[in-house]
Amino acid sequence: EDRDAQAELWSRALRGEVPYDTEFRICRPDGEVRHIRSFAFLQRDASGTVVRTVGVNWDVTDAQRAAASLRDSMARYDELVSRLPVGVYTFRLRADGGMGLDYVSNRFAELLGADTESLLRDIQVAFSVVHPDDSSSLQDAIARRDEHNSWEGRVVVDGNVRWLRLDSDVTVCPNGDAIHNGIAKDITDRKRNEVLESRYREDLEIEVAARTAELRDAQQRYSAMAERLQLATDAAEIGVWEWRIPQNELIWDDRMFALYGIRPEEFLSAYEAWSRALHPADKARAEWEIQQAADGLSEFRTAFRVVRSDGTIRHIAAFARVVCDADGRALRMVGVNHDITDAKAAEQELEKKEQRWQVALEAHDMGVWDWNVVTSEVVFSPRLLTMLGYRPDAWSSQLREWVARIHPDDRVRVSAALRDHFARRSTRYAVEMRLLCQDGSYRWILDCGKVVEWSAAGKPRRMIGTHTDIDEQKRMEAERSRLSAVVEASGDLIATADTAGRITYMNRAGRRMLGIPDDEPLDATHISDYHDAETFRRVAEVGLPAAIEHGLWFEDNDMQRRDGSSVPVSQLIIAEKASGGSGAIEVLATICRDITERKRAEAALQEREETFRRLF
Template sequence: MSYLVEEYPAIFKSSAFGVLIVGDDGNLLDYNRKAESILDIPPNQKFSIKDLFPREQSCDKQTFCEGVYHGFNLKNKFISIHYTQVPSENQAYSHYLLITENQDNTLSDEDFETIINTIPGIFYVFTEDGKFIHWNKRFTELSGYSDEEMTYISPIDFFPESYRKEASEAIARVFDTGSASLSSVFLTKDGRAIPHEYFGTKINYLGQICSIGMGIDVTERIEAQNSLKQANKRLSTAQQIAQIGYWEWDWYNQNYLWSDEMYLLCGVPKENGPLQHLDFASRIHRKDLQVLENERKRIVNTLTPGEAEFRFFLPNGEMRYFEVNTSPIIDEKGSFASLEGTIQDITERKAQEAAVSSSNERYELISKATNDAVWDWDISTNEITGNANYLELFGLNRDSIIDEETYFTRIHPDDKERVRANMAEALFSHQKTIIDEYRFKNRKGKYRIILDRSQVFYDDKGMPKRMVGAMQDITSQKKAEEELLNITNRLSLATTSAKLGVFDWNTQKDVLEWNEYMYEIFDVDPSDFDRSFQSWLDCLHPKDLHQFDLISNQELLKRRLLHTHVRVVPFSEEIKYVEIHAILLPDKEGKVYSVIGVCRDISEKVLAEQSINRAIISTQESERFEIGRELHDNAIQVLIAALMNLNHIKEKSNDPATITSIELTKKAINEIRRLSHQLAPSDLGNLAIEDSIRDLLKEMNINNEFLIDYEVDIEPDTWLPDEMKINLYRIVQEQLNNIHKHSKATEIKIDLIIQGQKLVLKTRDNGIGFNMDSNYEGIGINNMGRRVRMFEGDIEINSSHKNGCEIVIQIPIDNLEY
């Protein structure tokens, strides 16, 4: 930067005098080696010319002037210099100084006193045995001691007890090594300890070895340092709280500086140092890279600050939102040098903004959907403004302002005083929210029912200053509530009359709401019922759980409507039959959140149907026995008589037609006899059911079409009523007929066993089966189901295409009457 080297190289390189180049702001821009030697200027530090030596005030920087300076250089060495100030026309600097050191440093006593009294601190000279022989006025003023007292006070007395060892060592170093410095305090007469920086040098003064030195009051500097530390601590704390990091980027040298918070924000260990440019850029969302680069170019070209937002990926993959504020650093030539700025984590703010935006959108949509009349009452001015719906309610134009009285004149006379009283009480008790309903006259002169919700704002003294609210027309809602109340009353009357049980199951909370008839239908004590769905299922017959188990049976949850019949096993052990109708309500995701329905006790209906079924089946059996008997007693006898006549004719004539007729007649007799036996098995009452089924299998498989596996596990003395035996016989008969007609099976497996208190009949075949999802229930299967239900039994059918069919029948036998 040696400006003078280019203009006057001989002057700048001269060893005869020192050269100091000074800028417009008074700061030292450059100097030669001679000046460095005279003033003891340390390298790589910035100084103002006043720091080096003060000049006469009359010596303006734009004038040519000369002078002499007596004082101390930066190493506290006493110097006497002659200076010449030369103003410059070069815009790069203000002026330069030529300085020479006076070889004769001898000063008059008057000059010496003047010099030491102008020193901005205490000055002292004391001998090796600790006797003061010189001091300046600042010393006595600050210490509080008189000049007479100074003659018998030791230098060590100006240090508190805890500092004296360190002070003694510093004094000894002065006399041993020639100089020393010390950061300590200055103890005054009144006991104040003032922070000072001491600088001492050994000299030969008036024929004595002495220490000459000065002390500078550094109270303000220490306070400033402490303030700076506190400020830095508060800044660091604020950065952590606000999640703000500071950074510098030396663009040309590619050097980076990060604050501690930057490492925390970016998830980078501090010991690894700042991320380099490419590493940092690799973690920025690719859609934000170009935006940041464009902003950087703009800042560099225009030298103006800027800001931007970008998405940043932490090492763990988490994405955060950052806001960067960037400022250019400009060098002394006014050119771009580097960048500095801050980065703040705004992820939470972005989330809040998104939530607020979503909330505002919802509010706007709700406001539009509900047509709320929004109003704002400035209580201090008694002016009420509102949105378009509010003004429409009053029949006023957009710029109209309404006062309190205008508002209250529209309220129904029967409601007005109540609304006033409610508002006054709310304001007196400092309520923040007021909700009221009243009738309000609209612009057409008709009263509408209004729901008014308002928020109250109070000043520092607790006085209401503003109210903001929304008026919602709920006239239709009120009418609907009245209609709903009427419907509810009628429904309650209907459910009471029909003794319908009503339920509502909250699937998310697993809480059931029952009316009184539900407890009666399911024979449950309300005090013992925990209102969970599982407790309800515990009331049902185990065989019926699959029809209403909305916990485990996910297929049921896919339905919108559910109609089913279940059996209830109450404590009385008398089975009840209950009809359930329910609607399943799904949420937006399709998950059922509520099941609402009704239950009705249909035990009487079911018992009546069972009675009818018995009558039907009894009639069917009677008809079958009658037809079988008629076939056996009449038709077979006629055929036998015909056969006898044909045999008689055969004896007289060997006609082939006669022989054929005889064979056909015999066959007809056998078929009718077999059919008669099937319709009316005469020995069914005498045989055990397992034997009757075995005979039935033989008759069906007379041509050995099937491979039959028949297993029986029943005690020989097991008693079954004839009614049950004939129905089991008919069930097996129906199953075998279906297998023979439809299944194309080659194997049949039948198990007749007793398990516990149940008779179990299982029939399986290896036929073509059928699809259970289709309507497979024909007359035969319905007849089987009717016969099973006559005895409180269960029938289960399992089949699928090409996988045969299995029918399992279970009939309780623990309550059989002998």
């Protein structure tokens, strides 16, 4: 594949058009392909005819392979360094109380909804977006001079509230200034989940307590109604009626007239008076039920709606007994009516609340448990079991079903959290743990709950809680940790800088290569601090523009150590653009590999080449 090109090059060299300096491949007898670097000196006579050629060939296969390996390595590292979602900043609290931002990354400015220039020019631009309720805690954090500082709070950008976490290392300068070098992370999703979890736990407790109270009230009302229907003694709440069947004569008391909204003088005193008041949708059923009772085929215990003369609809509960003659013929029916409209409305409202509660749980994929602490009986919701791969009815109602599936390494922590809550050292119980799934694997679960019933002696009697699947969240946390470990474990220099050229990160291998202590902050240093003037000029005028245009730039360069010496490197510069399609550069990254040995080998080859030139 290289023959024609080499033949053409040789012909041009013979004609004096170009020097003979090239690379080509050769195939050895054993089939191995090697890369050869070749240089030739052509001696000519007075007429320009080539009378003698002297050349030198040397094998550069290993260097070619090393370069290919480096390109592959750079591609892998490109993936790693692109995952930098945090904003970087340097904040200065001056000794005289003044303050300002010495540096902010584009991501930091994006988090605050501002541009870097305005933030650097006026610190109030940053403070102006801090939520009023969190401003005081931010000022307290700024005033602290702890070695490591952190703050969580809200910012309001374009009307949207976002949660940020600031983590910084604080350095106190000899002049009394406190320098905060830190990163800013958007933790809105985490905070939103925490708020939702808290809100739904509170709503769950309120709904359960309200439902329990409403059910208790409804039960009491229904019990009282049954007594009144049986005894027919509470004329204020119960209407009493009698239907004399052979005569078709209907007799109502005053309460019945009030229930049906009919004046006594308008009453027909017949079965038709009751039938006419029935709601059209209930009429056929109610008439059939009363006829079945009159025929002795069933008991008359029912409920129906009536339409009053003013158009209002009331729900009525009815009960009656049939009195028969000696031959079993129905003579009369005596019964009671009770207005249950309010109870029906309460029941319907209770059903709506229960539906809302169920929808809320399903929307957030939560399983619910209700634990009788005294008897160790637990009611597990179907979702609690299905999220672990079990059938909804796979577990019994005993606490041991749940305990047996807790990961052995988590049991002590779970028990401690429960003890703290039972001892009222915590307002709620919350713990992350792993539970055994049907397939034998474990899933991470956020288990939250609260005691809703205590004994007179202060002992827990009943506890209600939820399970939330956080397995994916845990896997993502582990993946981020692994990626960080890979970068730190690399033997190559890996570093990042902002678009102004300020260094924002350098791994341990890079610090060792350049003689920088591991604990020395680098955010006050610039790309130019790590190159001599000529190399930095080439990087600034050629490398960075190429990386910005094409995404990356690769070339051999020299890095400058802290002691002033230089180290030759193969350098890859990557320009990472911000998400969103704006095209703006968000971060600059570089990966450098020490090529000292390779350079020595190349120098030796060059020296031999010069020797040949001098000889010939």
